[in-house]
Amino acid sequence: MVGLTALLLVPVAGCSTGPSEKDVATSFVNAVAAGDVAGAAAQTNNPDAARRTLEKVREDLAPTASHATLGQVTENEQGASAKFDLSWDFGEGKVWRYTSTMQLAEESEGWKVLWAPSVVHPKLQAGQTLAFSEVMPAPGPVTGSEGKQLMAPEPVVTVSFDGQEAGDAPRVAGQLADALRQVDPEITQKSIMDGVGKTPPGQPYQVITLRQADFDKVRSRIYDLPGLRFPTQMRLLASERGYASQVLAGVSKKVDEQVKANAGWQVAVADTKGNEISKLHTVAEKPVPPTSVTLSDQTQRAAEQALDPVPQPAMIVAMRPSNGEVLAVAQNDPADAQGPMALSGQYPPGSTFKMITGAAALESGKVRVDTPVECPPKKVFDGMTLPNDKEFDLGRVPLHTAFAASCNTTFAQLSVDMPDDALPKTAKKLGIGVDFDMPGATTITGKVTNAETVTQHAANGIGQGKVLASPFGMALAASSVANGSMPTPTLMRGQQTTSDGNPEKLSPAAMDQLRSMMREVVTGGTARGLAGAGEVHGKTGTAQYGDGKRAHGWFVGYRDDVAFAVLLTDAGASGPAVDVAKKFLDGI
Known part of the structure; x- marks a missing residue:
């Protein structure tokens, strides 16, 4: 209850014996x-x-x-x-x-x-009421690293349906669904009525929000239907539907926060349906400045075009090793249907994780790139048989040769010979397992736990077992190798990324040797398909999942000041990922 002070300035005599x-x-x-x-x-x-x-x-x-x-x-x-x-x-x-x-x-x-x-x-x-409303400023445009406008404020129309005002709500919902089918085939009479049923009484159900051009296509068929309202507002939209959707959605939410903070407000006299009659009080909104992001339009488009023909969910993340700027986050339509998997999806990294196992072994000082190692076709670790791909046998070869050929038995043994926490510590030095708060995007780099058994040591050493990573995390790992230390990833200029730790660096000697091995993967190893794409360093990965009969395909690497990770889910092998990486690199 709110207290109220009564100030009687002029006494008035009353005749009643009741309240005055x-x-x-x-x-x-x-x-x-x-x-x-x-x-x-x-x-x-x-x-x-x-x-x-x-x-x-x-x-x-x-x-x-x-x-x-x-x-x-x-x-x-x-x-x-x-x-x-x-x-x-x-x-x-x-x-x-x-x-x-x-x-x-x-x-x-x-x-x-x-x-x-x-x-x-x-x-x-x-017959009138008083209505409060916020007055939202138009969001500022979003520009990329080349200065090109990636998003701009455009009018959108929300189609709202009030079942009570419609009268025969099911009939109107059917007519509305028929008209909207050309812009969204998933909207049906049932979906509309289900939405109306879940909406609080007295509130309209928001059926769909359309770009102005799409609304114009259906306007003549729905405008005069009873119970419909069509409020219009300005919203940030990409120039093309689907463009960088999984990353620009987060940027748009951050801009919306600025729009909200800069909002004006007003109180108006309105009719009982909410239509404004006259303003009584107004506080003007403040303009929202443009937003600059690190995304490169050229890199983003190259990534999207490389992924478009892939039938299964596929994704690419690219960033600049020298400063951590995110250059591209691309997914094809099947991946988009699953959410922002490029940024936060957790997958076994497979043999791309041999970058971490190799770095840990080199950092220990017990091996160098030219140290002879065994690469038998298969090996038993505490009862678990672990084979090479098609059980190839290299015999005794230098470490760099085993890395280029992606020898499972070699790197499983290296992991078994290291302390339980060696891989988690090394992974974190390259960014995997670090938790970031990066304005504009929610990210999960991955998770690497201490190995507690011999079999877990062996499986973790080749990126299986309990090792998980996102394409974002693996792109960051490649950036860390290229840069010599983990760069802090950023997306929105002027907004700082924070993390839960500042990992130590790997020694320059270990980094130099790891880079030379990653280069050999391209010049004479499992990624020879990229040999003509410039000075590419990288690592392929075939990551089994489920019952072990199916596998994802990876390629992780860098060229010049662009590091990237390519993941094709359920590809069966790393070859298709290498092919996509080639198309991507050709586009930038």
């Missing part, structure tokens, strides 16, 4: 301020009409608090007049104050407020 005109006026404004509609209406000579108006006004203003102060009370020919100050608090410093007047008369039941809508506000009339 001052008492009634005090009770009325107290009840209005407290949101006690029934209590306020009971102080009037027309409780039903007062209750309806006060309920509607409070519903449409939806204040977080309200306050009232009774002022001057004077005699007049009708009986008495009382001035009072009302303030409506809408939160976040949005407060509307004004003075109103009520007339009171002594009737058979005692003093009553002579009800009229103008008691609530001097400009309010019968």
